[in-house]
Amino acid sequence: MERDDVIEYSLDAHHSDEDGKKIRKKIWIVTALLSIITIVEVGVGVLWPRNALGADSGAWLSIKLFYIVLTLVKAGYIILTFMHLGDERKSLKYVILVPYIIFMIYLMFIAFVEGSAINAIWAS
Amino acid sequence: MAGHATKQMDAATLWGGNESPFSVSYGKMMMWFFLVSDALTFGGLLVAYGTIRYTYTGIWPSGEEVFHHFPLAGEAHLPLLYVAFMTFILIVSSVTMVLGVEAGHRMDKKGVIKWLALTIVGGFIFLGSQVWEWSHFIHGSEYGKITMADGSVMKAHYDHGTHEFKGFEVVQDGSKYKIGEEYEELHGDHAVALYKSIEENEPYRIVKGANLYENEYGPSHYGQFFFFITGFHGFHVFSGVIINILVLLMVIKGTMHKRGHYEMVEKTGLYWHFVDLVWVFVFTFFYLV
Incomplete structure (x- = not known):
């Protein structure tokens, strides 16, 4: 049965064999990248473990930052390529990402500041 | 991907209704x-x-x-x-x-x-x-986590090859033992004897593995x-x-x-x-x- 009140946007989500080849190539490149990042993360952990560096040392702090940056890179590739949010309209992309990111930054700020304050009291 | 989302459309059409x-x-x-x-x-x-x-x-x-x-x-x-x-x-x-x-x-x-x-x-x-x-x-592991009489918490160190007990490491401060400081009695024969006595007399002070209330880690x-x-x-x-x-x-x-x-x-x-x-x-x- 044909319905004219429903606009099926997904019907347009088709592509040719040639486009498919390009998309598959991109998928494999991203796969290699994600695997390499994971190997690097584990390798860094094996070479410079936290307990050898000291949990409060500057070296461990920079490794932590390095991990967080790599995690965000991985997350970016998964969201934008695998979930192809990067190919959707900008309006959808920002509706999904911006409120979430703002809220999480706020939540982390408020919770971690509070956590450190409690730590300072318990430690004294 | 190719499809509707990549089509060029001006804002008036896009937001003017009849269109997602x-x-x-x-x-x-x-x-x-x-x-x-x-x-x-x-x-x-x-x-x-x-x-x-x-x-x-x-x-x-x-x-x-x-x-x-x-x-x-x-x-x-x-x-x-x-x-x-x-x-x-x-x-x-x-x-x-x-x-x-x-x-x-x-x-x-x-x-x-x-x-x-x-x-x-x-x-x-x-x-x-x-x-x-x-x-x-x-x-969990073989020796687990030990709470000492002074309230400090220790992690057991042991040889991964021979499974032999080697000593304690302080992971939580007590009244006597503090994190990061070295204590001679926590290594060697003395430590082995201490562990054995706790194991025999007060086994509840040793936690092995994990459950929802406590864990050895x-x-x-x-x-x-x-x-x-x-x-x-x-x-x-x-x-x-x-x-x-x-x-x-x-x-x-x-x-x-x-x-x-x-x-x-x-x-x-x-x-x-x-x-x-x-x-x-x-x-x-x-x-x-």
């Missing part, structure tokens, strides 16, 4: 909204974990030391290798999923079946790995967050596998082909990638950092 301003179907948009709300749950759990870590004054367990076992490798010290393997499995199953979605866009039924089936296999391997990891975590919160975060994630993987199986059956039956598009595969794909995405964050914040 986001150029996505209702189902896909709702899947995105669900994923945002689910991401808030996981974000809340990880932030809660971080907050507890910030408040804790002792030494927080290091993932490299807690998770260094590999199936069939015995006591070999292989830090995080198995968790890395699990991460890799999940990434690969995410790749097979996205290849299935791509095949769907070409109306390639056989391709969708092949990639979706492989995705399900990846999901089962991950779940199995998690079962192994949980059982190892619950089972660190504070009780550590085990609780481990069970809750990886458990909640594992539950997501499990339901993802079930949904994937249902969609695979529909694809095999030809439901999608008759419908003229494979959007259902795309929507379950979004969920499956999300599960991978969450694991990337769990891997960093629970295991690595």
Whole structure:
């Protein structure tokens, strides 16, 4: 049965064999990248473990930052390529990402500041 | 991907009605909204974990030391290798999923079946790995964690080859023993005798493995967050596998082909990638950092 009140946007989500080849190539490149990042993360952990560096040392702090940056890179590739949010309209992309990111930054700020304050009291 | 979303349209047409301003179907948009709300749950759990870590004054367990076992490798010290393997499995199953979605866009039924089936296999391997990891975590090590008479908490050190007890390390301050300081009586023969006497006379002071109340790796919160975060994630993987199986059956039956598009595969794909995405964050914040 044909319905004219429903606009099926997904019907347009088709592509040719040639486009498919390009998309598959991109998928494999991203796969290699994600695997390499994971190997690097584990390798860094094996070479410079936290307990050898000291949990409060500057070296461990920079490794932590390095991990967080790599995690965000991985997350970016998964969201934008695998979930192809990067190919959707900008309006959808920002509706999904911006409120979430703002809220999480706020939540982390408020919770971690509070956590450190409690730590300072318990430690004294 | 090619399709409606990449079509050039001026703002007046796009926002003037009779047209989805986001150029996505209702189902896909709702899947995105669900994923945002689910991401808030996981974000809340990880932030809660971080907050507890910030408040804790002792030494927080290091993932490299807690998770260094590999199936069939015995006591070999292989830090995080198995968790890395699990991460890799999940990434690969995410790749097979996205290849299935791509095949769907070409109306390639056989391709969708092949990639979706492989995705399900990846999901089962991950779940199995998690079962192994949980059982190892619950089972624990040979000597465990010891609470001393002065209230301090010690971790047992032992030779991974000969299984011989070597000494204590302070992980939480007591009235006598403090973190980071060396005490002669906590090493060598004296320590072995001390451990034996505790084992015989006050076995309740030794904790081995983990349950919801206490664990040998660190504070009780550590085990609780481990069970809750990886458990909640594992539950997501499990339901993802079930949904994937249902969609695979529909694809095999030809439901999608008759419908003229494979959007259902795309929507379950979004969920499956999300599960991978969450694991990337769990891997960093629970295991690595």
